[in-house]
Amino acid sequence: MLSMSSLAHAQSLEIKANSIHELDLTHLNEQGVHEVHFGKLILNDKSVLLIPSIPSDQVVKIIVDELEVHGKAYIAQAFDKKLEYLFQSNANPFDHFNLLSTAQNVARGRDGSSSSEEVGANAGHGENGADGIAGKSTIKKLILDIHIKKIDKLVIALISQNGGNGGDGGNGGRGGPADAAAHGGNGGNGGNGGKGGLPGNTGSVELYWQSDYPMILTGELPVNIQILQAPGLVGRPGRGGNGGLGGDAWHGLWRMRGGDNGANGAIGESAKPNNEYFFFGSVGNVKVINKDNQ
Amino acid sequence: MINTYLKHIVLFSIYISCTSLWALDVNVDKKVNRVQFHFKNTGAVDYFCPKVTATGISYYDQGEYIYSLDASIQDRFIPAENQRTFVQEDSQELIDLFKDYPTMIPQFENSQINHNCEISSSRLNHIFVIDDRRECHGDFEVKSFDFDSGKLNLKNGVSFNNLIDKNAKIFNLSNIRDVLIYENGYMKMMSPRGEIVTVTPFTIGKEVFLSAAGVDNETIIAMTYSLEGIKFYLINYSSNVLTIVKDLQTEIAKLDFTSFVENPMNQDEMNVIVKKISEEIEKYMSVYLNKTDSYESIEFVFSFRAPIIRSIKPFFRGGEYSGTKAYVFSPYANSYLNLVKADVLFKGDLKVVNSKTLSIEQFQKMGFIPLNPLKRVVSFKEYKVSAGKNNLILQFKNERTEVSGFCNIVKIFSDKLTNTVKANVNDYYNGQTLLEMAVKSQDYEKALRLISEGAKVDYKSSISRSSPIDWALSLKDKEMMTLLVNNGARIGTSKYRDVGKMFELNFLNYDKLNQEEKRKPELFFSEYIRLYKNTSNLVLANDKIAVLIEMSQNYKVPRKYLEEVLREIQ
Numbered sequence: 001m002l003s004m005s006s007l008a009h010a011q012s013l014e015i016k017a018n019s020i021h022e023l024d025l026t027h028l029n030e031q032g033v034h035e036v037h038f039g040k041l042i043l044n045d046k047s048v049l050l051i052p053s054i055p056s057d058q059v060v061k062i063i064v065d066e067l068e069v070h071g072k073a074y075i076a077q078a079f080d081k082k083l084e085y086l087f088q089s090n091a092n093p094f095d096h097f098n099l100l101s102t103a104q105n106v107a108r109g110r111d112g113s114s115s116s117e118e119v120g121a122n123a124g125h126g127e128n129g130a131d132g133i134a135g136k137s138t139i140k141k142l143i144l145d146i147h148i149k150k151i152d153k154l155v156i157a158l159i160s161q162n163g164g165n166g167g168d169g170g171n172g173g174r175g176g177p178a179d180a181a182a183h184g185g186n187g188g189n190g191g192n193g194g195k196g197g198l199p200g201n202t203g204s205v206e207l208y209w210q211s212d213y214p215m216i217l218t219g220e221l222p223v224n225i226q227i228l229q230a231p232g233l234v235g236r237p238g239r240g241g242n243g244g245l246g247g248d249a250w251h252g253l254w255r256m257r258g259g260d261n262g263a264n265g266a267i268g269e270s271a272k273p274n275n276e277y278f279f280f281g282s283v284g285n286v287k288v289i290n291k292d293n294q
Numbered sequence: 295m296i297n298t299y300l301k302h303i304v305l306f307s308i309y310i311s312c313t314s315l316w317a318l319d320v321n322v323d324k325k326v327n328r329v330q331f332h333f334k335n336t337g338a339v340d341y342f343c344p345k346v347t348a349t350g351i352s353y354y355d356q357g358e359y360i361y362s363l364d365a366s367i368q369d370r371f372i373p374a375e376n377q378r379t380f381v382q383e384d385s386q387e388l389i390d391l392f393k394d395y396p397t398m399i400p401q402f403e404n405s406q407i408n409h410n411c412e413i414s415s416s417r418l419n420h421i422f423v424i425d426d427r428r429e430c431h432g433d434f435e436v437k438s439f440d441f442d443s444g445k446l447n448l449k450n451g452v453s454f455n456n457l458i459d460k461n462a463k464i465f466n467l468s469n470i471r472d473v474l475i476y477e478n479g480y481m482k483m484m485s486p487r488g489e490i491v492t493v494t495p496f497t498i499g500k501e502v503f504l505s506a507a508g509v510d511n512e513t514i515i516a517m518t519y520s521l522e523g524i525k526f527y528l529i530n531y532s533s534n535v536l537t538i539v540k541d542l543q544t545e546i547a548k549l550d551f552t553s554f555v556e557n558p559m560n561q562d563e564m565n566v567i568v569k570k571i572s573e574e575i576e577k578y579m580s581v582y583l584n585k586t587d588s589y590e591s592i593e594f595v596f597s598f599r600a601p602i603i604r605s606i607k608p609f610f611r612g613g614e615y616s617g618t619k620a621y622v623f624s625p626y627a628n629s630y631l632n633l634v635k636a637d638v639l640f641k642g643d644l645k646v647v648n649s650k651t652l653s654i655e656q657f658q659k660m661g662f663i664p665l666n667p668l669k670r671v672v673s674f675k676e677y678k679v680s681a682g683k684n685n686l687i688l689q690f691k692n693e694r695t696e697v698s699g700f701c702n703i704v705k706i707f708s709d710k711l712t713n714t715v716k717a718n719v720n721d722y723y724n725g726q727t728l729l730e731m732a733v734k735s736q737d738y739e740k741a742l743r744l745i746s747e748g749a750k751v752d753y754k755s756s757i758s759r760s761s762p763i764d765w766a767l768s769l770k771d772k773e774m775m776t777l778l779v780n781n782g783a784r785i786g787t788s789k790y791r792d793v794g795k796m797f798e799l800n801f802l803n804y805d806k807l808n809q810e811e812k813r814k815p816e817l818f819f820s821e822y823i824r825l826y827k828n829t830s831n832l833v834l835a836n837d838k839i840a841v842l843i844e845m846s847q848n849y850k851v852p853r854k855y856l857e858e859v860l861r862e863i864q
Contacts, residue, residue, distance in 0.1 A: 216657065218577040218597045218631065223654055227626040264444070278608045278619060286626045292671040292680070 045071025
């Protein structure tokens with residue numbers, strides 16, 4: 001269940017259990033930061049306060065004068081339909097990165113034209129696959145300034161998108177056959193695969209918190225708060241297309257050789273200069289400040 | 295039936311405040327078998343009692359001593375102009391005893407009330423403020439104030455220039471009024487009036503100073519952290535001198551990730567990240583102290599998050615993705631939360647006697663208090679002092695006052711004691727006293743030390759209902775029996791006051807021993823009779839002597855030996 005509302009002037013909000021509420025980020029403060037101020041925010045079990053998809057160089061600041069979290073709730077940014085699965089189960093994106101949202105896949109390259117009817121003609125090469133689309137990055141920074149009234153379990157999550165897969169190269173066409181007068185045509189080369197899409201990067205988190213009640217801490221962070229930054233994974237590179245078959249040989253009174261097979265296309269290049277094919281997006285820093293201890 | 299004794303209830307009361315503004319009575323509840331503590335506070339200030347104990351409530355049945363009971367309550371708040379009654383939890387042992395002795399009555403003649411109650415607000419007695427005045431044409435300074443809870447104000451401010459570094463770690467020590475300061479490789483002790491009492495070098499190298507706790511009035515345990523784990527230091531504090539007595543490196547919170555991932559493709563890269571995060575682990579670590587002390591050991595809980603390593607087997611086929619890649623993630627990133635409880639023995643030795651992992655729920659049920667004090671808030675019960683940038687806010691319930699005159703407050707703290715409950719040498723641990731445990735393990739040195747520290751030789755285990763002398767006699771431990779009797783134990787009230795029973799136990803299998811081995815039971819029994827006579831005027835009638843002599847024939851104990859032993863008690 002997704003509900004929308006303008007929260008620029010909202011004084012209080014309660015998100016029902018098992019529901020997602022998307023922030024309307026229409027208020028930019030003087031520093032160019034999307035700022036939302038809640039007098040009171042109540043998050044019920046399995047509810048999500050969702051940061052919408054906005055350009056990844058932007059900063060969101062959420063101030064809560066009085067926060068109540070009943071059960072396990074989330075303040076998060078993530079993309080598309082996987083969000084609900086990830087948030088409302090115990091899945092950890094690091095163990096299930098293939099379940100993260102993935103950028104749209106691109107088409108494979110077109111196959112080369114075939115010359116199978118035209119005697120001795122060489123075939124067309126397959127097109128290279130398109131490069132994968134980069135996964136969406138989260139916002140640059142999430143700043144939370146919260147005064148805790150009650151908290152069972154809060155997960156603060158920034159979850160990026162995986163890069164899309166590179167398109168596979170097109171297959172080469174088949175060369176034309178030989179005849180008494182001509183050798184067979186060569187098969188077309190397969191197209192190269194496209195690069196995998198770059199993974200989405202995950203922004204940094206700054207948490208400033210205060211509570212009227214004693215909390216169990218690990219250093220500065222209460223045990224019942226978890227900060228999850230899940231970067232995207234790079235897209236898979238496209239496979240090279242197969243080379244086309246050479247034209248058939250002539251077996252008449254004298255023989256004429258067939259065409260050569262086209263070369264297979266190469267796998268898509270690495271999205272990184274160091275030829276690395278498997279990596280995650282970058283992850284921003286985390287800063288936690290207990291305001292009674294700064 | 296249990297109630298039949300209650301008409302004989304004896305009340306006693308002791309005024310425990312010289313101002314007579316409040317009083318404390320102890321009696322036994324008429325309906326249930328519980329000791330009651332009645333507080334009456336007629337004054338205008340609140341009191342707080344970390345522990346109140348009524349020792350030596352004795353139960354007699356028709357004049358015969360049956361049982362002694364110590365009752366205690368902990369952490370009670372008695373508001374001004376108020377009366378409160380608290381009851382101790384059920385004593386199953388007492389209930390059981392009433393089944394055997396329904397006419398048993400309690401007597402308080404030898405009872406004492408011990409307490410450490412104090413005026414509640416005095417727990418924030420002095421407030422110290424570290425004020426950075428460099429932006430105000432001043433210097434770095436420390437100020438000390440008396441906290442006036444009545445008027446909710448600070449008074450008698452005294453300044454000390456450059457006394458404490460702004461990065462110093464400051465700890466209130468339970469059981470020790472002075473404050474411990476760690477800065478730049480030195481430990482300092484500061485008195486409640488802001489005087490530095492002693493400065494001691496404390497070189498810890500790459501370790502990080504984590505925390506410290508006072509475990510009795512002259513013993514401090516300090517804790518440091520390195521990648522190797524938590525290290526404990528036992529420190530003696532007496533005559534204003536700090537002496538490091540012993541240290542103990544443990545593997546608590548040791549970070550070792552080498553075995554987590556086998557042959558990762560990016561081992562070097564991973565090691566660099568792990569090391570970087572690990573060196574900062576104190577940012578992710580807190581220390582807690584059990585609110586209730588044990589007499590010889592102290593319980594800490596370390597809560598920490600460690601970096602996470604995930605090994606991932608790339609799934610893409612075709613060669614490029616083969617092998618395992620390892621990724622290191624921030625300690626904040628998931629639920630790898632560790633709560634480790636460590637029971638640290640500090641008397642006689644320094645060692646971790648028990649260590650186990652707790653769940654958050656288990657931890658919450660236990661009474662632990664944080665040992666990492668906040669820098670900007672000091673609170674006790676309903677009083678709270680918090681620091682703004684250049685002012686202090688004093689709060690009590692809905693009242694609030696502000697104290698200005700500061701420039702840039704770096705840190706505030708008080709000399710309030712950590713709110714622990716001091717253990718007594720006669721406390722029970724799993725139903726046994728420490729002395730009983732020492733007797734059972736035949737640890738003479740420890741038994742003697744405990745007795746010298748006030749352990750009672752006639753305390754009975756709440757489980758076995760056996761006293762230390764009962765155990766010494768049942769173990770036929772001559773040295774322990776002598777030690778206990780010399781310190782007030784009486785064989786005449788022990789389970790082995792029947793000489794025949796003791797004789798039987800002692801000389802069982804006597805005939806199977808060789809000549810040399812026979813000396814041990816002979817010497818034990820001679821000593822038993824001698825001590826018994828000296829402490830209880832033991833006299834045996836002729837008919838009982840005759841029974842013993844008859845038994846000696848059965849057990850083949852030399853008649854001559856027995857007659858000689860018994861001569862003095864005939």
